Amino acid sequence: MPAEASRGLEFEELPIFERGAPGRSGASLAPLDVPEVSARAALGALHRQKPAGLPEVSEPEAIRHFVRLSQKNFSIDTQFYPLGSCTMKHNPKVNEWAARLDGFASLHPLLPDRLIQGALELMKRLEAELAQIVGMDGVSLQPAAGAQGELTGLMMIRAYHRAQGRSPRKVFIPDSAHGTNPASCALNGFEAVPFPSGPRGVVELETLTRALDSAPNDVAALMMTNPNTLGLYEEAMPEIAALVHARGGLVYGDGANLNAVLGRARPGDAGVDVMQFNLHKTFTTPHGGGGPGSGPVAFKRILAPFQPSPVVERQGDRYVVVHDRPDSVGRVRSFYGNFGMMVRAYAYIRELGPEGLRAVSDMAVLNANYLAARLKDRLSVAVDTPPLHEVVFTDRDLEAKTGIRTLDLAKRLIDYGVHPPTVYFPLVVRGALMVEPTETETKQTLDAFVDAVQKILREAEETPDLVRRAPHNTRLSRLDEARAARKPRLRWTREAGE
Numbered sequence: 001m002p003a004e005a006s007r008g009l010e011f012e013e014l015p016i017f018e019r020g021a022p023g024r025s026g027a028s029l030a031p032l033d034v035p036e037v038s039a040r041a042a043l044g045a046l047h048r049q050k051p052a053g054l055p056e057v058s059e060p061e062a063i064r065h066f067v068r069l070s071q072k073n074f075s076i077d078t079q080f081y082p083l084g085s086c087t088m089k090h091n092p093k094v095n096e097w098a099a100r101l102d103g104f105a106s107l108h109p110l111l112p113d114r115l116i117q118g119a120l121e122l123m124k125r126l127e128a129e130l131a132q133i134v135g136m137d138g139v140s141l142q143p144a145a146g147a148q149g150e151l152t153g154l155m156m157i158r159a160y161h162r163a164q165g166r167s168p169r170k171v172f173i174p175d176s177a178h179g180t181n182p183a184s185c186a187l188n189g190f191e192a193v194p195f196p197s198g199p200r201g202v203v204e205l206e207t208l209t210r211a212l213d214s215a216p217n218d219v220a221a222l223m224m225t226n227p228n229t230l231g232l233y234e235e236a237m238p239e240i241a242a243l244v245h246a247r248g249g250l251v252y253g254d255g256a257n258l259n260a261v262l263g264r265a266r267p268g269d270a271g272v273d274v275m276q277f278n279l280h281k282t283f284t285t286p287h288g289g290g291g292p293g294s295g296p297v298a299f300k301r302i303l304a305p306f307q308p309s310p311v312v313e314r315q316g317d318r319y320v321v322v323h324d325r326p327d328s329v330g331r332v333r334s335f336y337g338n339f340g341m342m343v344r345a346y347a348y349i350r351e352l353g354p355e356g357l358r359a360v361s362d363m364a365v366l367n368a369n370y371l372a373a374r375l376k377d378r379l380s381v382a383v384d385t386p387p388l389h390e391v392v393f394t395d396r397d398l399e400a401k402t403g404i405r406t407l408d409l410a411k412r413l414i415d416y417g418v419h420p421p422t423v424y425f426p427l428v429v430r431g432a433l434m435v436e437p438t439e440t441e442t443k444q445t446l447d448a449f450v451d452a453v454q455k456i457l458r459e460a461e462e463t464p465d466l467v468r469r470a471p472h473n474t475r476l477s478r479l480d481e482a483r484a485a486r487k488p489r490l491r492w493t494r495e496a497g498e
């Protein structure tokens with residue numbers, strides 16, 4: 001206790017490894033009633049040389065530590081969280097109820113098909129609903145995140161070309177794309193070829209044609225996010241897709257921004273061949289802590305043979321899991337994917353229905369436009385076109401006038417109880433501040449956000465140091481982000497901890 005007190009019992013949350021005492025435990029085990037086995041003899045060379053450095057704490061120590069940590073967290077259940085591109089919307093609690101139903105939550109992933117008919121039916125129904133929402137022919141629920149969905153889609157594109165005796169290598173990507181797009185290409189052995197979007201913030205046909213014609217026989221695919229990361233709809237999508245198809249390539253759609261177009265536009269109708277969903281963004285699975293997520297891929301019929309294996313099929317009156325898929329890219333995730341996320345997405349879609357999903361997009365777009373309209377006279381917008389679901393501001397004029405930059409504004413927002421919006425993305429915007437309010441916020445919340453930003457803009461002129469040194473009302477103030485990025489310490493070690 002004195003040691004902890006001296007290091008600040010209240011303010012500094014010591015790691016669990018620095019708590020407790022040797023030999024302390026929160027569990028009491030019954031006496032051994034079977035013959036003792038020597039682990040060393042049983043495991044041989046696999047036996048640990050040294051005991052694992054596990055925390056040795058009492059139950060209350062462990063409980064208090066983790067509950068305190070949870071209270072220091074920023075969450076969508078406690079505050080406004082307008083993190084652009086992440087769709088941090090409220091997650092209806094009925095989804096949680098559904099995912100926790102014993103018949104879903106307690107399933108063992110190795111149960112035989114005949115004992116999991118309900119779960120397989122839910123998967124099949126969800127596949128059909130997702131396919132219908134985006135105008136595609138089939139869906140694989142396996143990928144566990146948006147980025148893994150991208151990778152899976154690109155693997156399918158590669159398998160498709162190979163089946164035709166071709167092996168084009170280039171994947172064209174506009175410079176406004178999410179960083180995961182080029183990363184997925186590289187991971188799959190493709191070459192990412194960036195090209196610039198136009199001054200209006202969308203892809204221009206002439207620029208794309210020129211890029212494609214630099215390697216007309218080597219076009220594997222185009223990756224497009226629509227609406228793009230500036231929150232703008234790529235209206236030329238059908239023409240864009242035709243240019244790619246004419247050169248033998250396929251069109252990959254990054255579907256992470258689907259929240260803006262539900263019930264309004266379907267990527268499949270606009271020429272997209274394969275795309276991923278981010279169920280944890282659009283279809284309300286809690287996220288923000290790094291998972292678990294779910295990134296199903298939807299595809300046109302021509303790509304169906306290559307989808308991940310196994311697949312769920314309906315045969316007569318039964319659902320069966322089919323493993324014999326000779327053309328499949330194989331398994332991309334253990335078992336069936338993150339099943340709990342599928343239950344949540346299914347519950348959400350059934351709860352809202354087609355009209356509800358359409359209303360989601362209407363409100364998401366209205367909310368973003370409301371923020372843009374109320375703020376753009378004080379804070380410059382990156383592109384002066386009415387946005388869809390998110391609006392991107394720039395610190396160009398703010399910095400020229402006050403020296404205050406996007407990072408300062410974002411940090412000061414924490415003092416006003418708001419999670420900072422996405423900053424410095426997309427890269428094509430100088431000092432970008434990307435705000436995605438989502439449809440689940442009320443006008444009062446949006447007004448409070450506008451008030452906070454306006455107060456900070458006033459502070460930027462009158463007391464700039466207050467903004468530059470923010471946040472002030474948090475446990476830790478401004479962190480050294482450059483050092484954190486260059487010398488990340490991702491793991492606790494006894495040496496560093498002491």
Ligand SMILES: *Cc1c(COP(=O)(O)O)cnc(C)c1O
Pocket residue numbers: 085086145146147148178180225229254256257278293295
């Ligand atoms: C979030 C996002 C991704 C990546 O999704 P993860 O689930 O985080 O892997 C890809 N593209 C866009 C546009 C996104 O917003």
